[in-house]
Amino acid sequence: MDFTLTDEHRMVQYMVREFAQREVAPIIKEYDRKQDMAPFILPRMAELGILGISLPVRYGGQGMDYIALGLACEELEAVDSTLRVIMSVHFGLNSMALLQWGTEAQKEKFLAPQARGEKIACLGLTESGAGSDVAAIASTAKKDGEKYILNGEKMWISLATKGDHALIVARTNPDAPDPHDGLSAFILEMDRDGVTTGDIHGKLGVRAGSTGWIAFQDVEIPLENRLGEEGEGFKIAMSCLDNGRYTVAAGATGLIRASMEASIKYAHERQAFGREIGKFQLVQQKIAHMVQSYESARLLYLRAGWMKNEGMRNTRETSLAKWFATDASFEAASEAIQIHGAYGYSDEYEVERYLRNAKGGVIYEGTSEIHQLMQAGYALEYREDVPLRCELPAYDAESWQIEK
Amino acid sequence: MKIVVCVKQVPDTAAKVVVENGQVTWGDAPLVINPWDEYAVETALLQEEEHGGEVTVISVGGEDAKEALKHALAMGCGNAILVSDPSLKNADSLVTSQVLAAAIQKIGDVDVVFFGKQAIDGDVGVTAAQTARVLGWPSLTLVSEITELDPGSKTISVERSVEEGRQVVSGQLPAVVSVVKDIGEPRYPSFMGIRKASRAEIPMWSIAEVGVEVSEPVVEWPDLFNPPKQEVVTEIVSGGSPQETAETLAEKIIEEKVL
Numbered sequence A: 001m002d003f004t005l006t007d008e009h010r011m012v013q014y015m016v017r018e019f020a021q022r023e024v025a026p027i028i029k030e031y032d033r034k035q036d037m038a039p040f041i042l043p044r045m046a047e048l049g050i051l052g053i054s055l056p057v058r059y060g061g062q063g064m065d066y067i068a069l070g071l072a073c074e075e076l077e078a079v080d081s082t083l084r085v086i087m088s089v090h091f092g093l094n095s096m097a098l099l100q101w102g103t104e105a106q107k108e109k110f111l112a113p114q115a116r117g118e119k120i121a122c123l124g125l126t127e128s129g130a131g132s133d134v135a136a137i138a139s140t141a142k143k144d145g146e147k148y149i150l151n152g153e154k155m156w157i158s159l160a161t162k163g164d165h166a167l168i169v170a171r172t173n174p175d176a177p178d179p180h181d182g183l184s185a186f187i188l189e190m191d192r193d194g195v196t197t198g199d200i201h202g203k204l205g206v207r208a209g210s211t212g213w214i215a216f217q218d219v220e221i222p223l224e225n226r227l228g229e230e231g232e233g234f235k236i237a238m239s240c241l242d243n244g245r246y247t248v249a250a251g252a253t254g255l256i257r258a259s260m261e262a263s264i265k266y267a268h269e270r271q272a273f274g275r276e277i278g279k280f281q282l283v284q285q286k287i288a289h290m291v292q293s294y295e296s297a298r299l300l301y302l303r304a305g306w307m308k309n310e311g312m313r314n315t316r317e318t319s320l321a322k323w324f325a326t327d328a329s330f331e332a333a334s335e336a337i338q339i340h341g342a343y344g345y346s347d348e349y350e351v352e353r354y355l356r357n358a359k360g361g362v363i364y365e366g367t368s369e370i371h372q373l374m375q376a377g378y379a380l381e382y383r384e385d386v387p388l389r390c391e392l393p394a395y396d397a398e399s400w401q402i403e404k
Numbered sequence B: 001m002k003i004v005v006c007v008k009q010v011p012d013t014a015a016k017v018v019v020e021n022g023q024v025t026w027g028d029a030p031l032v033i034n035p036w037d038e039y040a041v042e043t044a045l046l047q048e049e050e051h052g053g054e055v056t057v058i059s060v061g062g063e064d065a066k067e068a069l070k071h072a073l074a075m076g077c078g079n080a081i082l083v084s085d086p087s088l089k090n091a092d093s094l095v096t097s098q099v100l101a102a103a104i105q106k107i108g109d110v111d112v113v114f115f116g117k118q119a120i121d122g123d124v125g126v127t128a129a130q131t132a133r134v135l136g137w138p139s140l141t142l143v144s145e146i147t148e149l150d151p152g153s154k155t156i157s158v159e160r161s162v163e164e165g166r167q168v169v170s171g172q173l174p175a176v177v178s179v180v181k182d183i184g185e186p187r188y189p190s191f192m193g194i195r196k197a198s199r200a201e202i203p204m205w206s207i208a209e210v211g212v213e214v215s216e217p218v219v220e221w222p223d224l225f226n227p228p229k230q231e232v233v234t235e236i237v238s239g240g241s242p243q244e245t246a247e248t249l250a251e252k253i254i255e256e257k258v259l
């Protein structure tokens, strides 16, 4: 077993870290307070190639492997969760789904501009009445000759107002005996007639990010925009989550690291009862837990990334990594505030933002409860993964890095 | 235009460098490209973009100096060469500059060589000038801006950042240039560069291959010790009004002979 990162991995890590630390860290508090996304973030991530990091060069991507994607997410979220959310939705939930399920024509038309960052992408799954229970989706897509007519509303959609393309899951067959089988997935260009969007303000966290709603009224989408077969929407949505959750797991690992580093620094600086507080065993215990969480979370996501590279099914491992890392990141951020005392409770320091951001991670892409159901389901053999018609392609350096 | 950049592998700025048993050590902290050299690489790449040609990055060091070279490749340099030889273990800047000069000669037809202003480990800051001297080329150190570079007429004009201010200097190519921060923020490695760098086979030249007879090091480090621990006392100056606080602070500063 080889735990070393390659030169390529380390250079990616360095590059993404430099970007996040040098360009975003100095301004993030300002935008978090304003509840706005800094306008330079998306174009800059596009320009640097981060938005297409782990996609074949022939589709406009950068040809890196899935481990590099994880490492990038860790670095991004070590500065702010909103940076990683971009990767989760644009890359993990949308672009990777196009790579997995898209036809060659869809990859040319939609994936390539997304990989180059010319088009921003998001996923519209959740509705006001359908969160954890995806099969409760009420949005409809009615087939009408050579097109579908889309109606309904998606809620809590990251990048809703920034996206050019959205992957939308809607009901095509209201009469399907099993409601899971009545769903289909569509690639929606957001400039189509009848699409409206808006941002949600007053969120607890990811305030420097964009979360909103997308409403469709009689929106016409051509047949060729359907991703996968009719009735495959639920399976596609779940496969999207296998990829999105991987980025969330890696990102939450970065958030643990940020909480840990801030705590270690403060524990050295702060004096109480005549010594630095790091000398107190109760403070040490908190730091020890952070170290434990960080290293465990990292191993879990790297394993999931390795499985993706190898083309192995990783639903169970990715869910475990996501559940563990997000729960641990919330705990780490909370303890980081504790170590900072009253100062941690104020936005003079970074740690209160970490806590607010960490709370999102235990809700989106499967709440912690849902992941527990999944893990128990696998352990008790109530649950089993069946092979998909289209699996996520394994990583292949040769063919991924070849220029067109 | 043929451009060479010289880079060094050094301990990370965040590394804790200490003396242990008479030896400098930084534990297992990672080695990185000397931060000043990133500015040199940036300058070289900008010149290449403007005038065409190619950039070769060279380093004198052990096997691990390949990291610095790969970093420069990932930023966009076309070629990299490592000059490595067991006999260079105790090289001082004179020896290093002799080796670099010979490597530059071996590359041949080089128009301009870029250095960072100094390396953050030894902080000697004379390797650029020494290399220029060995080559017999003009030495333009501490350059903050290249105002003109004309490969056709073989001329270069620069601004130097010196203590007194800015100095405008021109010279003939080939020349050796060392740069300071003001030259412009170094770019990050690009993914395309990273792909190239991680596949690159970096050629390694020995002293014999470079064809140089190096002199004995003239600089020795007879004794190494950690700087004495500084006792820092913090005092918060306060007063009834900003005016009063400022006055008290000013008095303290004068009293302590800070100014």
Ligand SMILES: Cc1cc2nc3c(=O)[nH]c(=O)nc-3n(C[C@H](O)[C@H](O)[C@H](O)COP(=O)(O)OP(=O)(O)OC[C@H]3O[C@@H](n4cnc5c(N)ncnc54)[C@H](O)[C@@H]3O)c2cc1C
Residues within 6 Å of the ligand: A089, A122, A123, A124, A125, A126, A130, A131, A132, A133, A155, A156, A157, A158, A159, A206, A211, A360, A363, A364, A365, A366, A367, A368, A369, A370, A373
């Ligand atoms: C910041 C943010 C960004 C988001 N971005 C997106 C996005 O880009 N695209 C998108 O489609 N969605 C997005 N979401 C929505 C997110 O995926 C949902 O919020 C999530 O799936 C949970 O659904 P819900 O909010 O409807 O909660 P509910 O499903 O109503 O759950 C409420 C509570 O009940 C629990 N619960 C539900 N079912 C069970 C069960 N069977 N057993 C035990 N407990 C259960 C849950 O764990 C939770 O604690 C985002 C959400 C947030 C907060």
Ligand SMILES: Cc1cc2nc3c(=O)[nH]c(=O)nc-3n(C[C@H](O)[C@H](O)[C@H](O)COP(=O)(O)OP(=O)(O)OC[C@H]3O[C@@H](n4cnc5c(N)ncnc54)[C@H](O)[C@@H]3O)c2cc1C
Residues within 6 Å of the ligand: A270, A271, A272, A273, A277, A280, A281, A282, A283, A338, A339, A340, A341, A342, A343, A345
């Ligand atoms: C909203 C708010 C309102 C407040 N209101 C008031 C007020 O009205 N009046 C007032 O006087 N103060 C007030 N405070 C201040 C509050 O009482 C202090 O924040 C608290 O006593 C902790 O002190 P500290 O923040 O300096 O943390 P520190 O004492 O510096 O502690 C930092 C960390 O070190 C740990 N630590 C310290 N000593 C030890 C030890 N011996 N062993 C193990 N761990 C140790 C702490 O548990 C903590 O995790 C308020 C604070 C807040 C956040």
